Amino acid sequence: MKETAAIAQEESTKSSRSLHKELKFNAWLAVATVTYLITLYLVRTNPDWAPALKVIVTLLPILPGLLYLRSGVKLLRSMDELQRRIQFEAWLFAAIGTVVVGAIINVLTANGIVWEKFPHGLEMGGTYLTMFLLWCLGTASATRRYQ
Numbered sequence: 001m002k003e004t005a006a007i008a009q010e011e012s013t014k015s016s017r018s019l020h021k022e023l024k025f026n027a028w029l030a031v032a033t034v035t036y037l038i039t040l041y042l043v044r045t046n047p048d049w050a051p052a053l054k055v056i057v058t059l060l061p062i063l064p065g066l067l068y069l070r071s072g073v074k075l076l077r078s079m080d081e082l083q084r085r086i087q088f089e090a091w092l093f094a095a096i097g098t099v100v101v102g103a104i105i106n107v108l109t110a111n112g113i114v115w116e117k118f119p120h121g122l123e124m125g126g127t128y129l130t131m132f133l134l135w136c137l138g139t140a141s142a143t144r145r146y147q
Contacts, residue, residue, distance in 0.1 A: 021075045028068035036061040036125055061124065082146060090138030097134040098127060 027138060039057050043049070049057075076084055087099075102122050109121065 021071070022134060025068070025071040025075050028064055028071050032061050032064040032068050035049040035064050035127070037130070040125065044055045047126050058124075086139065086142040086146060087102075091137050093138030093141070094131045094134035098122075102127065 039060050042057055076087055079087065105115070106121050109119070144146050
């Protein structure tokens with residue numbers, strides 16, 4: 001009986017640690033997204049800024065993005081083997097899919113077919129969004145395969 005209680009206690013502790021890591025992971029994504037939206041607004045509403053300042057402000061979302069990546073690596077390391085494999089497959093699908101979508105948009109733009117929403121390719125926000133959507137599809141597909 002004591003063994004069962006100890007196992008339940010250990011599982012509860014693992015679950016709360018995992019939830020904390022997932023919340024921290026998602027918090028960095030939220031910070032990166034908000035930072036991106038703010039910098040996008042600032043650059044668009046201040047066209048008279050010096051080009052160097054525009055570049056610095058535009059690259060600011062990379063900092064929370066790197067912290068998001070670090071948090072994701074820590075989260076992956078805490079997963080069991082099956083969860084880790086599902087996530088690696090999903091991220092690989094998302095990364096390759098994002099490269100393909102970006103390449104298609106750039107080829108279309110280079111050949112005179114310019115979409116009003118993507119005159120300069122996916123840009124940072126479009127890249128994040130495409131990667132997220134493809135990661136969702138990849139996670140659903142990989143999870144379904146291993147059920």
